[in-house]
Amino acid sequence: xxxxxxxxxxxxxxxxxxxxxxxxxxxxxxxxxxxxxxxxxxxxxxxxxxxxxxxxxxxxxxxxxxxxxxxxxxxxxxxxxxxxxxxxxxxxxxxxxxxxxxxxxxxxxxxxxxxxxxxxxxxxxxxxxxxxxxxxxxxxxxxxxxxxxxxxxxxxxxxxxxxxxxxxxxxxxxxxxxxxxxxxxxxxxxxxxxxxxxxxxxxxxxxxxxxxxxxxxxxxxxxxxxxxxxxxxxxxxxxxxxxxxxxxxxxxxxxxxxxxxxxxxxxxxxxxxxxxxxxxxxxxxxxxxxxxxxxxxxxxxxxxxxxxxxxxxxxxxxxxxxxxxxxxxxxxxxxxxxx
Numbered sequence: 205x206x207x208x209x210x211x212x213x214x215x216x217x218x219x220x221x222x223x224x225x226x227x228x229x230x231x232x233x234x235x236x237x238x239x240x241x242x243x244x245x246x247x248x249x250x251x252x253x254x255x256x257x258x259x260x261x262x263x264x265x266x267x268x269x270x271x272x273x274x275x276x277x278x279x280x281x282x283x284x285x286x287x288x289x290x291x292x293x294x295x296x297x298x299x300x301x302x303x304x305x306x307x308x309x310x311x312x313x314x315x316x317x318x319x320x321x322x323x324x325x326x327x328x329x330x331x332x333x334x335x336x337x338x339x340x341x342x343x344x345x346x347x348x349x350x351x352x353x354x355x356x357x358x359x360x361x362x363x364x365x366x367x368x369x370x371x372x373x374x375x376x377x378x379x380x381x382x383x384x385x386x387x388x389x390x391x392x393x394x395x396x397x398x399x400x401x402x403x404x405x406x407x408x409x410x411x412x413x414x415x416x417x418x419x420x421x422x423x424x425x426x427x428x429x430x431x432x433x434x435x436x437x438x439x440x441x442x443x444x445x446x447x448x449x450x451x452x453x454x455x456x457x458x459x460x461x462x463x464x465x466x467x468x469x470x471x472x473x474x475x476x477x478x479x480x481x482x483x484x485x486x487x488x489x490x491x492x493x494x495x496x497x498x499x500x501x502x503x504x505x506x507x508x509x510x511x512x513x514x515x516x517x518x519x520x521x522x523x524x525x526x527x528x529x530x531x532x533x534x535x536x537x538x539x540x541x542x543x
Contacts, residue, residue: 264445441493
């Protein structure tokens with residue numbers, strides 16, 4: 205009788221493991237984030253009425269963030285280098301169904317940024333009832349890279365660090381004192397799976413994302429006395445966007461300018477919907493990627509020796525394809541299959 209009970213228990217465990225493996229093969233985000241999507245707070249409940257400052261809002265993930273946040277009733281401040289594109293995004297955010305209370309367009313790294321902070325944080329002295337506190341800073345601005353280290357100028361590495369790392373840190377430095385004063389708020393930064401692991405042909409980009417991971421991990425611990433200030437890092441894998449088209453090459457004055465097919469990548473709308481779930485549930489780090497990149501993230505976290513072996517294997521193929529002029533994006537598993 206006891207042996208039969210043990211056998212049944214083992215069958216139950218085996219079935220449970222099989223179910224979880226099947227679920228993981230179909231997952232497109234880490235298990236914590238997927239749990240929050242199914243059982244946690246909904247973005248419409250938590251983000252409605254919030255004021256969100258989005259950098260890099262003129263295309264890709266930043267643009268989609270603006271649309272989905274507007275639909276959830278958030279007020280927006282949009283920043284990017286291309287002001288004409290920002291106004292296009294602003295107009296697309298204004299839909300009859302949900303009209304955001306406010307949408308502002310400002311240029312980054314300019315006096316307009318200081319003006320926005322002044323208007324928001326010192327509004328009681330200006331008697332501006334339409335201004336409210338900034339609740340969320342969403343750092344999305346940045347550029348990628350596709351070039352071999354041996355063929356990349358030092359100025360490219362400097363530009364990547366200044367834009368991706370120092371540009372983000374400067375925004376945080378501007379806003380953080382006001383969040384600390386209020387003792388609440390949220391800083392969300394779009395990092396990358398390249399911030400968790402090394403990516404061939406993107407040594408400078410990967411370094412800038414690793415720098416962001418280290419900065420925010422340290423900052424999070426420094427803010428332990430402020431539990432209502434959430435620091436969230438988002439690590440997407442390949443997502444449909446213009447990041448490859450605008451990527452740096454080995455020459456600072458030359459971009460990739462590629463219109464490669466991106467149908468194999470995660471849709472921008474799905475990626476952003478998961479980001480909003482993480483924001484609504486105060487998830488500190490989000491891994492958002494389809495397989496096998498999600499598996500790689502877990503391997504880099506728990507089995508780095510195996511991760512190194514697989515990364516070296518596909519890295520060799522990717523470098524070979526790049527030298528042969530066959531590489532068009534950052535996916536290990538599309539062009540590598542045709543080589």
